[in-house]
Amino acid sequence: MSDLLDDAVTAAGLTVFGAASVPGSIDARTRLDPAALPPARSDDHDLVARITALRAEFLSRGLDHVVLCGMGESSLAAEVISRTLGVELTVLDSSDPHQVRAALDDRLARSVVVVASRSGSTVETDSHRRAYRQAFEDAGLQDVGRRFVYVTEPGSPLATTARETGSHLFLASSAHSAFSAFGLVPSGLAGVRVDTLLDEAFPRPAPHFAAGFSIAPPAPEPSAADFTDPALMLGAALATGALAGRDKLALASDGTGLDGLSDWIEHIVASATAGSGRGLLPVVLENPSSWGHEGPDVLSVTTGGALAAGVMPGGGIAPDLAVNGPLGAQFVVWERAAAIAGHLLGADPSARPDAEPTRLVLDAGLPHETPVFADGAVEVYGNTSATTLVAAVDELARGVPPLGYLAATAYLDRVGDAAAAGVRDALAARVARAVTFGWGPRYLHSTGRLHKGGPATGSFLQITGAVTDDLPVPGRPYTFGELQAAQAAGDRQALQAGGRPVLRLHLTDRATGIEQLLAALGG
Ligand SMILES: O=P(O)(O)OC[C@H]1O[C@H](O)[C@H](O)[C@@H](O)[C@@H]1O
Numbered sequence: 001m002s003d004l005l006d007d008a009v010t011a012a013g014l015t016v017f018g019a020a021s022v023p024g025s026i027d028a029r030t031r032l033d034p035a036a037l038p039p040a041r042s043d044d045h046d047l048v049a050r051i052t053a054l055r056a057e058f059l060s061r062g063l064d065h066v067v068l069c070g071m072g073e074s075s076l077a078a079e080v081i082s083r084t085l086g087v088e089l090t091v092l093d094s095s096d097p098h099q100v101r102a103a104l105d106d107r108l109a110r111s112v113v114v115v116a117s118r119s120g121s122t123v124e125t126d127s128h129r130r131a132y133r134q135a136f137e138d139a140g141l142q143d144v145g146r147r148f149v150y151v152t153e154p155g156s157p158l159a160t161t162a163r164e165t166g167s168h169l170f171l172a173s174s175a176h177s178a179f180s181a182f183g184l185v186p187s188g189l190a191g192v193r194v195d196t197l198l199d200e201a202f203p204r205p206a207p208h209f210a211a212g213f214s215i216a217p218p219a220p221e222p223s224a225a226d227f228t229d230p231a232l233m234l235g236a237a238l239a240t241g242a243l244a245g246r247d248k249l250a251l252a253s254d255g256t257g258l259d260g261l262s263d264w265i266e267h268i269v270a271s272a273t274a275g276s277g278r279g280l281l282p283v284v285l286e287n288p289s290s291w292g293h294e295g296p297d298v299l300s301v302t303t304g305g306a307l308a309a310g311v312m313p314g315g316g317i318a319p320d321l322a323v324n325g326p327l328g329a330q331f332v333v334w335e336r337a338a339a340i341a342g343h344l345l346g347a348d349p350s351a352r353p354d355a356e357p358t359r360l361v362l363d364a365g366l367p368h369e370t371p372v373f374a375d376g377a378v379e380v381y382g383n384t385s386a387t388t389l390v391a392a393v394d395e396l397a398r399g400v401p402p403l404g405y406l407a408a409t410a411y412l413d414r415v416g417d418a419a420a421a422g423v424r425d426a427l428a429a430r431v432a433r434a435v436t437f438g439w440g441p442r443y444l445h446s447t448g449r450l451h452k453g454g455p456a457t458g459s460f461l462q463i464t465g466a467v468t469d470d471l472p473v474p475g476r477p478y479t480f481g482e483l484q485a486a487q488a489a490g491d492r493q494a495l496q497a498g499g500r501p502v503l504r505l506h507l508t509d510r511a512t513g514i515e516q517l518l519a520a521l522g523g
Pocket residue numbers: 071072073074116117118119120121122125271351352353444445446
């Protein structure tokens with residue numbers, strides 16, 4: 001890592017604290033705008049008390065199943081918190097009709113629904129809210145409004161909805177943050193002791209860098225100009241690594257208990273750097289030694305909760321960086337590090353994903369496409385001369401440039417069709433390139449922006465599946481299945497318009513198709 005930093009310093013003209021200064025370089029401090037950093041914590045002491053009281057009220061009414069509807073940063077932190085601490089929380093961030101229906105069918109009478117959206121206008125979240133409201137009404141349940149909890153910004157349409165329907169309302173006025181109401185309300189209602197989580201982060205802990213160097217323990221009140229701030233150091237390392245050509249960020253849990261954190265880091269790093277034109281592509285690995293952990297364009301980072309300083313994570317590899325600390329600490333450090341990296345890379349933090357492609361498809365109607373061929377339960381669409389499934393995928397993979405990447409995206413049920421995620425490892429083993437995997441439409445909110453706005457070095461394998469049990473979106477002229485198909489088609493069209501190769505595999509039978517695909521890739 002020290003070599004990498006030296007190279008990066010030279011290439012980027014930055015001084016990273018701890019590294020020798022390079023003649024003529026610009027000190028990283030001078031490029032930092034502390035105003036661009038997210039708040040380090042929520043100071044809303046009332047928040048914890050309100051969450052605790054509301055949970056008690058719900059439990060007294062027999063409402064013990066918490067569902068969270070929210071996309072991207074509006075749901076990921078709460079999902080990681082509950083998963084890591086072993087507290088059940090149902091997260092709905094999909095337009096897949098099978099996944100939505102399964103959630104609606106699960107303990108409906110005992111469910112409360114947290115609708116989390118900063119803007120209040122995100123189409124998936126609005127659709128879930130409509131579906132739950134309809135389901136509660138159809139089931140003849142009383143007091144439907146009091147089963148909803150809204151987390152949103154002051155002035156958003158959802159704040160109005162909450163007031164009109166007599167629902168619970170938590171306003172979060174600053175940027176998304178794991179320690180704002182977005183992270184704490186859903187997890188706290190589900191049963192997480194959020195006060196303990198907050199305690200973990202303060203006083204500031206000491207995630208450390210392994211593999212080459214370590215940093216001094218942080219000062220009690222670090223600021224952007226404080227060179228002992230691990231977030232500043234991590235952010236600078238991510239940015240300088242990217243500028244030196246290590247623009248794939250391989251993320252893995254070191255196995256010491258922070259489940260799912262990589263998915264959250266993927267989102268915040270992709271969101272914070274997507275608008276930079278350079279990009280830093282997160283690659284979430286199954287474990288530290290999975291395919292894709294090394295390469296000339298890869299910066300590998302492990303995260304963990306319990307390793308002693310200097311101990312290498314398990315899995316047989318030494319990562320470029322190891323960030324070690326409890327969950328609360330990881331949130332503080334990574335939120336700030338991502339913002340710093342984005343700032344150093346020149347990203348526009350206000351840039352949002354383009355919802356236009358989906359809207360255009362919904363307005364114009366779904367495109368009529370004909371498969372090039374079908375192989376068993378898989379129809380193959382796109383520009384290919386192959387005649388078998390495996391040949392078509394290999395042809396796509398061969399077109400990925402040496403420092404490019406292959407992105408597999410799946411518009412399926414991420415619970416019911418979870419096995420589809422196995423294509424990442426299977427593809428990565430076949431292709432000597434970075435391979436990512438994302439569930440649609442979730443990835444559209446994070447890496448999807450890099451796919452289209454970053455360097456045009458990606459090739460795309462899109463997986464869609466037959467819908468056997470569609471569900472209307474109440475009050476809208478489309479079903480969940482049509483929304484999902486429009487999101488997939490919109491993304492394909494936007495990628496192709498930008499000159500990026502796209503191959504689409506449509507599973508006419510989901511379970512058989514996934515099995516067939518994995519067998520073909522492994523064979
Ligand atoms: O919170 P919302 O307004 O519903 O937005 C949900 C998501 O939308 C966009 O994709 C943003 O880029 C994400 O950062 C955000 O998490």
